Amino acid sequence: MAFPADYALLRKIPIDATAVTGSNNAFTGLITEAVFKLSKTFIFTNTDNGGGDVRFSTDEAGTNQIALDVVSWDTSGETCQVWYLADGVDSVSPTDLYIWGDNTGDSQPAVGAAFGRNAVWVNYAGVWHLGEDPSGSAPQMLDSTGNGNNGTSVGSMVSGDSVAGQIGNALDFDGVTQNIACGSGLPQMGTSSFTHSVWIKTSATGTKVASGRSGGNDHWLGVQSNKARFSAAGAGVNSTTSVNNGAFHYISCAKSGTAARVRVDGVNEASGTFAANLLPTGGFAIGEFGTSGFNINAVIDEVRFSLTDISDDYNTTEYSNQNDVASFYLEPVDVGGGGISGTITQTAQSFTQSLSGSVVNSYTGTITQN
Numbered sequence: 001m002a003f004p005a006d007y008a009l010l011r012k013i014p015i016d017a018t019a020v021t022g023s024n025n026a027f028t029g030l031i032t033e034a035v036f037k038l039s040k041t042f043i044f045t046n047t048d049n050g051g052g053d054v055r056f057s058t059d060e061a062g063t064n065q066i067a068l069d070v071v072s073w074d075t076s077g078e079t080c081q082v083w084y085l086a087d088g089v090d091s092v093s094p095t096d097l098y099i100w101g102d103n104t105g106d107s108q109p110a111v112g113a114a115f116g117r118n119a120v121w122v123n124y125a126g127v128w129h130l131g132e133d134p135s136g137s138a139p140q141m142l143d144s145t146g147n148g149n150n151g152t153s154v155g156s157m158v159s160g161d162s163v164a165g166q167i168g169n170a171l172d173f174d175g176v177t178q179n180i181a182c183g184s185g186l187p188q189m190g191t192s193s194f195t196h197s198v199w200i201k202t203s204a205t206g207t208k209v210a211s212g213r214s215g216g217n218d219h220w221l222g223v224q225s226n227k228a229r230f231s232a233a234g235a236g237v238n239s240t241t242s243v244n245n246g247a248f249h250y251i252s253c254a255k256s257g258t259a260a261r262v263r264v265d266g267v268n269e270a271s272g273t274f275a276a277n278l279l280p281t282g283g284f285a286i287g288e289f290g291t292s293g294f295n296i297n298a299v300i301d302e303v304r305f306s307l308t309d310i311s312d313d314y315n316t317t318e319y320s321n322q323n324d325v326a327s328f329y330l331e332p333v334d335v336g337g338g339g340i341s342g343t344i345t346q347t348a349q350s351f352t353q354s355l356s357g358s359v360v361n362s363y364t365g366t367i368t369q370n
Helices: 037-045 312-323
Strands: 009-014 023-032 055-057 068-074 079-090 096-101 124-128 152-154 162-164 169-174 179-181 194-202 207-213 219-224 227-232 235-242 248-256 259-264 267-273 284-286 297-306 333-337 340-346 363-369
Touching: 009 037, 023 312, 194 207, 194 219, 194 312, 207 297, 219 248, 227 248, 227 259, 235 259, 248 312, 259 312, 267 312, 284 297
Parallel strands: 340 363
Antiparallel strands: 009 096, 009 333, 023 079, 055 096, 068 079, 124 297, 152 179, 162 169, 169 297, 179 284, 194 248, 194 297, 207 219, 207 284, 219 227, 227 235, 235 267, 248 259, 259 267
């Protein structure tokens, strides 16, 4: 079951240059079923349920295979959530992706392998997709980095608290006691740069925490006075845009040295000055941060803690990809893999065919007219 020799399905998925801002190295991107457009049924028909035989590369020959985090791949419902790590995407000459499949019985690489799940998140301390059932066996919420910062639900969360999110399923927190406790395994960061991001849908007022780390000079990301807020060691900065309108917003803070910026929906809105050395002693949590009174009533999705100061261009491109996945990519192109093959014999005196739209499959074989 060697890649790419044993894979019959091949489609090119071009990235739309107009959806990319600047030049972004080591880009972590999202693929869902919306990307496949007219090819959707064909792709799901020719791949295994669970996505064991799904592979991606950045070249048609399959030489440059890339790491995947296959969160879900449902061939019956024709839905999926796949994250990939590409060398980079660029607004001038963006990367084309190639999806491979139709190798029945194959499995995804081991999570710690070169092209496995953990490799997608190599620059992150923690990534929580929050699609699992919060009422299951603890720890319920998987940390996709492989760093072991898995989260345990607190406050009697039930299956019904898993709801539709911005990307797949998310968690609906009651703003009273419910949260996800992720332990104290995340680095304290100290003077190192980091980026903290989350998708959030809320109508909360006051000061509430979406996720953060408590104890000592704590730091958190959430809302205050209707705005997105980053707080660290008692200092804070708020966005200019209100985020408590009951719609999903992508909020992010990036800290380097004593400077930090708050961004909303891909736009850098405010900056502030903070302590250079952050050494919180408590655990990391989602839905609060270990101090009573700050629990948030919100739907929270896709929480990430990066070990780098993610640039504004990268953040804008992330938002573009995750906010409208379909528009980030152009129509998939058949480049010779998985097309229709065989023989067609035409016996009628005349033959007329009209086509509109995009041709999804190619034909290879012999056409004979008698």
